[in-house]
Amino acid sequence: MATTTLSPRTDSYRRSWVLDWLTTVDHKKIGIMYIVNSFLFFFLAGILALVVRSELAVPGLQFLDERTYNEAFTMHGTIMIFLFVVPVLAGFANYIVPLQLGAPDMAFPRINALSFWLLPLGGGLILSGYLFGGAAAEGWTGYAPLSGPNYSSGPGTDLWLIGLMLVGTASILGSINFIATIFKMRAPGMTLFRMPIFVWTVLVTATLILLATPVLTAGLIALFIDRNYGGSFFEPATGGNPILWQHIFWFFGHPEVYIVILPAMGVVSEVIPTFSRKPLFGYRAFVFATISIGLLSFSVWAHHMFTTGVVFLPFFSFMTALIAVPTGVKMFNWIATMFRGSISFTTAMLFAVGFLAMFLIGGISGVMMAEAPIDFHLQDTYFAVAHLHYVFFGGSVMGVFAATYYWFPKMFGRRLNERLGKVHFWLMIIGFNVTFFPMHMLGIQGMPRRIADYSPDAGWTVLNFIATLGAFMIALSILPFLVNIVATFINGERVGDDPWEGNTLEWATSSPPPAYNFDRIPPIRSERPVFDLRHKHDREHLAAEAAMTTVEEQA
Amino acid sequence: MQRLAARLRLRTVIRVVTPLLLIVVLGGCLIPPTPETTQAKDIFSLYTIVFVMGAIVFFGVEGMIVWSIIRYRRRDDRLPDQLHGNTLLEIVWTAIPTIIVLALFVISTITLTQIDAKSSNPAVTIEVDAFQWQWTFHYLDNDNDPSNDYSVTGTAADPPVMGLPTGQPVKLILHSQDVIHSFYVPHFLIKRDVIPFPAGQQDNTLEFTITEAGTYAGQCAEFCGDLHSKMTFSVQAMAPADFATWLADAKAGNTPAPSVSPPANATTVNITAEQIAFDTSTLEAPAGQAFVIHFVNKDTVQHNVAIYDASGKALFTGEIIGQGSIDYQVPALAAGDYHFQCDVHPTIMFGTLTAK
Numbered sequence: 001m002a003t004t005t006l007s008p009r010t011d012s013y014r015r016s017w018v019l020d021w022l023t024t025v026d027h028k029k030i031g032i033m034y035i036v037n038s039f040l041f042f043f044l045a046g047i048l049a050l051v052v053r054s055e056l057a058v059p060g061l062q063f064l065d066e067r068t069y070n071e072a073f074t075m076h077g078t079i080m081i082f083l084f085v086v087p088v089l090a091g092f093a094n095y096i097v098p099l100q101l102g103a104p105d106m107a108f109p110r111i112n113a114l115s116f117w118l119l120p121l122g123g124g125l126i127l128s129g130y131l132f133g134g135a136a137a138e139g140w141t142g143y144a145p146l147s148g149p150n151y152s153s154g155p156g157t158d159l160w161l162i163g164l165m166l167v168g169t170a171s172i173l174g175s176i177n178f179i180a181t182i183f184k185m186r187a188p189g190m191t192l193f194r195m196p197i198f199v200w201t202v203l204v205t206a207t208l209i210l211l212a213t214p215v216l217t218a219g220l221i222a223l224f225i226d227r228n229y230g231g232s233f234f235e236p237a238t239g240g241n242p243i244l245w246q247h248i249f250w251f252f253g254h255p256e257v258y259i260v261i262l263p264a265m266g267v268v269s270e271v272i273p274t275f276s277r278k279p280l281f282g283y284r285a286f287v288f289a290t291i292s293i294g295l296l297s298f299s300v301w302a303h304h305m306f307t308t309g310v311v312f313l314p315f316f317s318f319m320t321a322l323i324a325v326p327t328g329v330k331m332f333n334w335i336a337t338m339f340r341g342s343i344s345f346t347t348a349m350l351f352a353v354g355f356l357a358m359f360l361i362g363g364i365s366g367v368m369m370a371e372a373p374i375d376f377h378l379q380d381t382y383f384a385v386a387h388l389h390y391v392f393f394g395g396s397v398m399g400v401f402a403a404t405y406y407w408f409p410k411m412f413g414r415r416l417n418e419r420l421g422k423v424h425f426w427l428m429i430i431g432f433n434v435t436f437f438p439m440h441m442l443g444i445q446g447m448p449r450r451i452a453d454y455s456p457d458a459g460w461t462v463l464n465f466i467a468t469l470g471a472f473m474i475a476l477s478i479l480p481f482l483v484n485i486v487a488t489f490i491n492g493e494r495v496g497d498d499p500w501e502g503n504t505l506e507w508a509t510s511s512p513p514p515a516y517n518f519d520r521i522p523p524i525r526s527e528r529p530v531f532d533l534r535h536k537h538d539r540e541h542l543a544a545e546a547a548m549t550t551v552e553e554q555a
Numbered sequence: 556m557q558r559l560a561a562r563l564r565l566r567t568v569i570r571v572v573t574p575l576l577l578i579v580v581l582g583g584c585l586i587p588p589t590p591e592t593t594q595a596k597d598i599f600s601l602y603t604i605v606f607v608m609g610a611i612v613f614f615g616v617e618g619m620i621v622w623s624i625i626r627y628r629r630r631d632d633r634l635p636d637q638l639h640g641n642t643l644l645e646i647v648w649t650a651i652p653t654i655i656v657l658a659l660f661v662i663s664t665i666t667l668t669q670i671d672a673k674s675s676n677p678a679v680t681i682e683v684d685a686f687q688w689q690w691t692f693h694y695l696d697n698d699n700d701p702s703n704d705y706s707v708t709g710t711a712a713d714p715p716v717m718g719l720p721t722g723q724p725v726k727l728i729l730h731s732q733d734v735i736h737s738f739y740v741p742h743f744l745i746k747r748d749v750i751p752f753p754a755g756q757q758d759n760t761l762e763f764t765i766t767e768a769g770t771y772a773g774q775c776a777e778f779c780g781d782l783h784s785k786m787t788f789s790v791q792a793m794a795p796a797d798f799a800t801w802l803a804d805a806k807a808g809n810t811p812a813p814s815v816s817p818p819a820n821a822t823t824v825n826i827t828a829e830q831i832a833f834d835t836s837t838l839e840a841p842a843g844q845a846f847v848i849h850f851v852n853k854d855t856v857q858h859n860v861a862i863y864d865a866s867g868k869a870l871f872t873g874e875i876i877g878q879g880s881i882d883y884q885v886p887a888l889a890a891g892d893y894h895f896q897c898d899v900h901p902t903i904m905f906g907t908l909t910a911k
Contacts, residue, residue, distance in 0.1 A: 065902065066781045139778050145751060146734040146780055150855065151687070153830070236751040242735060243750065276627070282640040285649075307737060307776075308748045309759040314664050321656045328652035329645070331616060336644070338623040342635045345628065356620050364609040367656075371605055371663035373598045373670055377587060377744040380737060380776045441584040446741025448776040451784035458772070535634075 025109035026515060027098050030116050032411060034091025035404075037120055038084050043478070044127075045079035048072045050471055053435075057468035059456040069452035070137035071156075075127065077140030078160065081260070082167045083123045085396045089263040090174055092403045093202045095411065097178065099506035100196045102187025102524070104516040107180035115173040122166030129156030136160035139450060141253070142223070144234030144245040149227045161224045168217045175206035175213075182206075187505070189524030193287070196504040196527065197280060200287050201266030204294040205259050211298070212255040219248035243310055250301035258297040261359075261391060262290060264399025265330060268352045271402050272334055274500050275349040276341030282333045283527055289326035289333075296323045306375045313372040320370035327363055331356065346500070347421030351402035354429050358394025362387055365440065380450075383443025389436045401428075401481075409499045413511040414492030420484040424477050431473030438463040438470075503528035582610070588742045591771060591792070592763040594670040595744040601666040602744075605659060612655075670745070674762055678723035678795075685729070685736035685749040685775070686877075687856045688782035689899055692717050694802065695728075705806045708857075708875050710898030711785040717773075718791050718805065720798035721765045729759040732877070733855060737777035740790055746776045765792040781831075782900060822846040823882075826860060828897065828904065829853040836906035842890035843910075848883040852876055858897045862888070862908060875899060 021029060051072045055064050064072070094112065098105055106112045129135030136157045138147040147157055182203045186195070195203075223245065225231035232238035234245045273280045280286060299319040302311040334356055343349065365387040369375045378384060401424075409415045443449075447460050454460050498507040507530045509518050522533045585606065590599040627635075684691035692715055693706040709715030719725055729738055731751040738761060739746035747761040775786035793801060822841050826848060827834040840846045850873065852858050859875040860883060873883040875898065888910040896905035 066784065070778075070781065070783075137781075143735060143778070146778070151734050151780060236753045239753050241753055241756075243752075276635075277629075278635055279637055279639050281638065282645050285640065285645045307746050308750060310750075313667060314660075317663060318656075318660045321659055324656055325649060325652045329649055332645075332648040335616070335619050335623055336641075338620075338627060340635055340638070341623075341627050342629040342631075342633070343624055343627050345624075353620065353624060357617060360613065360616050360620075364613055367659070368602075368605050368609055371601065371659060371666075373663060373666045374602050374605060376670075376746060377598060377602070377741070379746065380739075380778075437581075444585055444587050446588060446739070446772075448739065448774060450778040451774075453784045455787070 023113075025105075025113050027094050027106045027109065027112060028411070028513065028517075030112050031091050031093075031095030034087050034094055034116055034119070037116075037123075038088035038091060041079050041083040041123055042088070045076050045084060046475060046478070048076040048079070050475055052076060053468040053471040055452065056454075056464050058465060059454055059458075059461060061453050064452070066452045067134065067137060070139075070450070071130075071135045073450060074137050074139050074160075075135050078126060078136070078164070079123065080392070081140060081256070082164060083119065083126075085260040085392060085400070086171065086256075087119055088400050089205075089260065089396070089403075090171070092267070092400075092407065093178065093198075093205075093263060094174075096407060096506055097181060097199055097202055098185065099410075099509065099513060099517055100199050100504050101182065101185055101190055102505050102518060102521045103181060103185035104518070106177050107185055108177050111173050112177055115170040115177065118166045118170035118173075122163040122170065124163075125159050125166065126163035129154075129159045132156065132159065141249055142245075143249075144223060144226070144240075144242040145236065147223060147227075147245075148235055150235075150237075158224065158227060161220050161227075165217055165220050168213045168220070171209050171213050172217075175209035178202055178206035179210065187521050187524060189529075190505075193284065194524055194527045194529075196266075197269035197283070197286055197290075198263070198266035198504075201262040201269070201290055204290050205262045208255045208259050208262075208294055208297060212252045212259070215248055216252035219245060219252070222248075243305075243308060246305050246308065247301070250304045251298075253304065254301040255294075255297040257391065258293055260396045261399075262293065264355065264396045264403075265290070267399045267403040267406070268334065268355050270502075270504065271348050271352040271406050272337050274406075274502050275344050275346055275352075276338045277501070278337055278341045279503070279528060279531075280333065281336035281339075282329075285329055286333050289329045292326045293323060296326070303370060303375070306372050307379045317370055317372045321367055324363060324367050324370075331360065331363075346405065347416070347418055347425055348402045348406035348500075350422065350425045351398050351405065354425065355395060355398040355402065358390055358398060358429070358432070362390030362394055365390065377446075378443055380448055381443035382439040382447045382449055385449050386436050386439035386443060389432075389439070393432060393436070398429075401425075406500070407506075408488070409495050410506055410511050410513070412489070412492075413494055413496075414488050415495045415499055416488050416492070417484050420480045420487070424480045424484065427477030427480070428474055431470050431475075431477055434470030434473060435467050436470070438467050442467075498530070501534065503531040505529055508533065587744055590744055591742040591767050591769065592745075592765050594763050595742065596766070597666050597669045598744040601663060604662060608655065608659070674724035674726070674764075676724075677726035677762060678720060679798075680726045680728065681717065682728045682730060683738055683749065684732060685738070685779075685786075686732040687734065687780050687899075688775075688786050689857075689875075690715055690786065690788050692788075703806070705802060707805070709788055710859075710861075710875070711782065711901050712898060714787045714789065716789050716791050718793065718798060718801045719765055720795040721768050721792050723795060724762060724764045727761045729761060732857070734779050735777050736775045736779050736786065738773070739776035740771050740773035742771040743790075748777055765790075768792050768794060768797075781903070823849050825849050825851075827851040827853060828858040831856060831900055831903060833897070833904050833906060838895060838906065838908040840885070840888065840908060840910050842888060844887050846885050846887075848873065848885055849880065850876075850883060851880040852878055854878065857899055858904065859899065860895055861898050863894045863896070865892075865894075867894075872898065 055069055132155045134154055134156045138152055145151060182199060222233040226233050226235055232240040234240045234242050236242060269280055296319060300316060302316040303320040305311050306313060369378055405416055405421055442460055442463050497511045508522050522529050525532055587599060587602055590596045680695045682693040682695055689709040691706060691708040694704055696704060707715045729747055729749040731749045736749040737746050738749055743763055747759050750759060769792055771790045773788050773790060775783060824838050824840050848860055850860050855878050857875050857877050859873040861869060861873055862871040863869055871885050890910050893908040895908045
């Protein structure tokens, strides 16, 4: 399609900026609203994590009773996953994907606005349980029959269900939008195998959301019927089966893990080549690895159910461990990209390398738990808590911060302060390991997750205390980040359109980009159009490179 | 000069020894508890193999990451060689993890078969009845008469003890009265969920053979509501002969005491439990004479009424019941204030009983 026939810089009629943001259908403004909204929920759920960790610091109940504790960890998990990690990555995708494709906007701009506005509404409903006699307290997995009518009366759980239905609907609408955008809105020359890796990961993620989330929504509705209209999907007394809930939940829940990790992998695959000044090693292998992770993610859900005694262990065990293969391929590709590169340690690059180092640990502990007999010991202990945080936090959240530092100059034309950024990174990664590494040990020693209290004789006190200190260190690391954002808006360094020497199309327009994104689009002849543009006249360099390659081949 | 050399050597030693020490300490904390059943020993061996492989991958890959970022940090503005990939290399590093995964699958499946092997004739069979929020251990014998079986129900303050013989296969039938629980003993390196299946579906079972005598802590591992953390118990493993004595003693201790018929004019005090709460937080009873507490439990969750003095000593412990009612015969109390509670939910169901 023609990129745009109107000049994107045409003045529109004037109106207040508040109304402008509230009614916008511009993917960039919606993307920023997604990101801001998600970070607000992140801080809230982070405070809940501090509440949980404070209670666990020493044996005995110091601050909370059991019910309040259970509400706190339920809300922490629900909000972190459904209202932070998923939407914040969707926010970056919203902002970046049309730019990277050379498109003027998303395919369905109004649906895009709708899928954003459902998020604060759904999140508000989930949290509003606190105003009506207590929030949901069954864990983010909401296992039946604990979440059924007989064991969790009160509106908190109903509000949780309705809120999640809305958030799920937002995801489904968003995923359709991404798929349509990626297939129909690419600029001339942007073939599928010239798309940036970030776009590929968003495409696979959107497909996973489209296939998995409706299953969860159906399960949520079934549970709502059980609770309010006398249904018996999951009620054993009337012939329902609580295991059915687990199948439904994890059929969604495991692809969900890849929904939150794949876009973060995409971010890392943009950041590492840029700051290593090399193309991503094995682009096609990387694409196929992403697709196979997506496919495999639908055949592993029951590894969350090894201890239920009702699933066929060898199949799910094998498929789960098999995911380590495409994941390993990606890890090697990233390392090979850095190998013989010319690496600058910007904050974005630090977070990307942090992703590699931490996600690796989550991957290894994942393969350990994939072996069913080992899982019999580790399932539902703090080892699982450690594992999932190395994946979600060590993986996804590191990716989110890499994306924040990397694309901030594109969004606002100013670069975040690098010194404060590095303070943020080091505090966060040390705090993260101090918090979550000891949890591996607690789990191996047999401390179950989701307990409000533990015996002083159990021998878990020291490690719990260390974990709590680490949690406060993570909280502390957020301060330089916030200061950095504020300071950059007041007095940040203006760095032009392409501060990092990026490779992909978003760096070919102004920072911030105008409405409808591009005045004109450079020719797209590879997966690095902006690199090609930058080195167009660099014949000497090309010749030198050719000569170097020949010399090497001869050697 | 010599001093400098010594300092250098010391520094090298510190540099090498500190990380090594750290690795040993961290690694040591990543070893599971001593396995105390034959099945746990199999799991332990598998764990050791997988852990060592994981450690090799960890050090190998982290090493490559660290080396790459140190060795190839930007030194000048020259553009590095723009290498797009290498098919052979990519095939190799796809094949290596595939082989590791296959090998792990084979050994873990072997272990799985070993630990899942069922004994045709277990020496002891116990029905483990889980409820919000404690356990009942019901020892089944061969006479099909439940009235003379030994059964123990725990409370949060007094978790139950499961006596078991060493060296003999034990079978647990895992039954839940309400929500999903999980039977977990860390030293056995295993847990199995206790699931309320719909009618017609068999309860889960768990079989193991304990190897060493000792007391092993256990607790519920599947989140099951408010007092999940209070669902603790312990396993006391002893030689088969000791176990026989223990069981006989336990049975004897458990035979109901001869019932003291209450005086004809005994006062009756009413209390009801509903939605995990008592209907009152104050009770009044006559001082110096036995009385009856008529306790109605409207929940499917189990409750009781127990009376404690100011020092926390139990003066009377009512039997824990499910839905229904019971008349507790309470011995005479001296005038004063007492604490009463449901032992299953001591933190949320309690009040003051005044005798006067």
